[in-house]
Amino acid sequence: MNNDTICALATANGVGALGIIRVSGNEALPVVQKSFPGKKLEKQKSHTLHYGYFMDGEESIDEVMLSIFLAPKSFTTENSVEIAFHGSPHIGKRILETLIKNGARMAKAGEFTLRAFINGRIDLSQAEAIADVIASENEASRKVAISQLKGGITNEISVLRTDLLNFVSLIELELDFAEEDVEFADRSALNLLLDKIESKLHSLIDSFQYGNAIKNGTAVAIIGKPNAGKSTLLNALLKEERAIVSNIAGTTRDTIEEVLHIKGHAFRLIDTAGLRETMDEIEAIGVKKAREKVANANVLIYLADAGTEDFSEDIEMIRSLVREDLKLIICATKIDEVFPAQHEKAESIFRDAIPQEFDFIKISAVENQNIQDLKNELSSYVEQLKSQENNVVITNQRHYEALRKSMEAVHKVKEAITFRISTELLAYELRNALEYLGEISGEVTNDEVLGNIFSKFCIGK
Numbered sequence: 210m211n212n213d214t215i216c217a218l219a220t221a222n223g224v225g226a227l228g229i230i231r232v233s234g235n236e237a238l239p240v241v242q243k244s245f246p247g248k249k250l251e252k253q254k255s256h257t258l259h260y261g262y263f264m265d266g267e268e269s270i271d272e273v274m275l276s277i278f279l280a281p282k283s284f285t286t287e288n289s290v291e292i293a294f295h296g297s298p299h300i301g302k303r304i305l306e307t308l309i310k311n312g313a314r315m316a317k318a319g320e321f322t323l324r325a326f327i328n329g330r331i332d333l334s335q336a337e338a339i340a341d342v343i344a345s346e347n348e349a350s351r352k353v354a355i356s357q358l359k360g361g362i363t364n365e366i367s368v369l370r371t372d373l374l375n376f377v378s379l380i381e382l383e384l385d386f387a388e389e390d391v392e393f394a395d396r397s398a399l400n401l402l403l404d405k406i407e408s409k410l411h412s413l414i415d416s417f418q419y420g421n422a423i424k425n426g427t428a429v430a431i432i433g434k435p436n437a438g439k440s441t442l443l444n445a446l447l448k449e450e451r452a453i454v455s456n457i458a459g460t461t462r463d464t465i466e467e468v469l470h471i472k473g474h475a476f477r478l479i480d481t482a483g484l485r486e487t488m489d490e491i492e493a494i495g496v497k498k499a500r501e502k503v504a505n506a507n508v509l510i511y512l513a514d515a516g517t518e519d520f521s522e523d524i525e526m527i528r529s530l531v532r533e534d535l536k537l538i539i540c541a542t543k544i545d546e547v548f549p550a551q552h553e554k555a556e557s558i559f560r561d562a563i564p565q566e567f568d569f570i571k572i573s574a575v576e577n578q579n580i581q582d583l584k585n586e587l588s589s590y591v592e593q594l595k596s597q598e599n600n601v602v603i604t605n606q607r608h609y610e611a612l613r614k615s616m617e618a619v620h621k622v623k624e625a626i627t628f629r630i631s632t633e634l635l636a637y638e639l640r641n642a643l644e645y646l647g648e649i650s651g652e653v654t655n656d657e658v659l660g661n662i663f664s665k666f667c668i669g670k
C-alpha cells in the first residue's frame with residue numbers, strides 16, 4: 210500500500226473562524242514537524258492537541274492548534290495531523306504550500322476516504338455514505354445516510370453472502386468428487402436459502418424508489434393540451450414556495466427544474482421552464498415530446514380542462530404515456546368555470562376509458578380549489594413507497610444495479626437447480642451471485658469502480 214504523505218484543506222474554501230488542513234501518511238509527523246519546531250511531535254501521544262506557531266522557515270505563518278492521531282487510530286488508519294488555523298483562504302494556501310515543500314503532496318479527490326477503505330477501516334458502502342452524509346440536505350436524507358454509514362446495507366447483505374458462500378464451498382467440493390456422483394450440497398436447502406435471498410433482494414431493490422425520492426426528489430411531469438392550465442397550476446403550486454431554479458446535471462441535459470417541497474419531501478417539476486416558454490404556442494404538444502418529458506418522471510399530472518366537450522385526445526395521450534411504474538394523477542382543471550355535473554361527467558369518462566389506476570382531482574388553480582388535495586396526493590405517493598418490512602433504504606444507484614444483477618444471478622442459480630444443469634454451471638452462477646453481492650461492500654471490486662466512486666468526492670474528504 211502506497212501511503213506517501215498527503216495533505217488537503219478539509220474545511221470549505223472561504224473565510225471562516227477556523228480552517229482545518231489534514232495531513233496523513235507515513236511521514237505525516239516529520240512533515241509537520243519541519244514547520245512546528247516548538248514540540249517534538251514524535252514523542253506525543255495519539256489524540257492530543259498542541260498549540261504553537263506554524264512556520265515556513267523563519268517566518269511565522271499563523272498561530273495554530275495541531276491534533277495528532279497515531280496509526281491505526283485515525284480516519285485513514287495512518288499517522289495523521291489536523292492543523293486548525295485562522296480561517297483565511299490565504300493562510301490555508303500558505304500552510305499547504307509549506308507542507309508540500311516539507312515533503313507532502315496534495316491529496317486527490319476522496320483520497321483520505323479511499324485510504325480509510327483500502328486500509329479496511331470502512332467498507333465501500335460506508336465510504337459512499339460519507340459522501341451522502343455531507344451532501345444531505347434534509348432530515349430524511351441525513352437519516353438514511355447515517356444508517357448506511359453505520360453499515361446498514363452491508364450488514365443485511367453480508368449474512369446472506371456468508372450463507373451462500375457455504376453452499377458454494379459444498380458445490381465446489383462436489384466438483385472435486387465429480388466421478389463419484391455425490392451431492393454434498395442439499396439442493397432443497399439451497400433453494401430455501403435462495404428464496405430467502407431473493408426476498409431480501411426484492412425488498413432492498415424496492416426500497417430504492419423511496420431512497421431515490423429521498424435523495425434526489427420525486428420527478429413530476431405536468432402534461433396537458435395547450436390552455437389546459439399547466440402554467441397556472443405551476444404558479445399555484447409554487448406560490449408559497451420560493452421557486453428554486455436549479456440546474457440538475459446528469460438528468461436530462463440542461464433541463465431547468467423547479468423544486469416543490471411538500472411535508473419534507475422534494476418534488477422536481479420537470480422541464481417547467483419549457484412550459485413557461487411555450488405557453489403561448491397554439492400547436493398541440495406532440496406525443497413524442499410528452500413521452501420524453503414523462504420518461505424520467507415518477508409522477509404524471511395530466512391536466513384536462515373540465516369544460517372540454519370531447520376528451521378523446523386527452524385519453525389517447527394518457528394511454529400512450531402510462532407505464533407500470535408511473536403514478537398517474539388526472540386533474541380536471543378550471544372547475545370554477547363549469548357546473549359540478551360537468552366535472553363529475555368528466556371523471557366518469559376518464560374512469561371508463563383508462564384501465565390503469567389513477568387519482569382524479571378536480572381543481573381550480575385560479576381559485577385555489579383542491580390544490581392542497583393535489584399536494585397531499587403527491588406527498589402520500591412518496592410515503593407509500595416506504596417499505597414496511599425493510600428499514601434499510603437503498604439510495605445509491607451503484608448498489609441498486611449490483612442488487613439487480615445479484616437478483617438475476619440468483620434466478621439463474623434457481624434455474625440451474627430446477628433444470629438440473631451441470632454442477633460446473635451451477636457453481637459458476639453461484640460465484641456470479643456472490644460477486645455481485647460482494648460489489649456493494651467492496652469485498653469484490655476493481656480500480657475502475659473505485660476511481661469512479663472516489664473521483665466524485667471533493668479534495669480533503
Ligand code: GDP
Pocket residue numbers: 433434435436437438439440441442488489542543544545546572573574575576
Ligand atoms: P397552459 O397552456 O396549459 O399552460 O395553460 P395556462 O395556465 O396558460 O392557462 C390557460 C388559460 O386558462 C389562461 O387564460 C388561464 O388564466 C386560464 N386558467 C387556468 N387555470 C384556470 C382556472 O383554474 N380557472 C379559470 N377560470 N381559468 C384558468
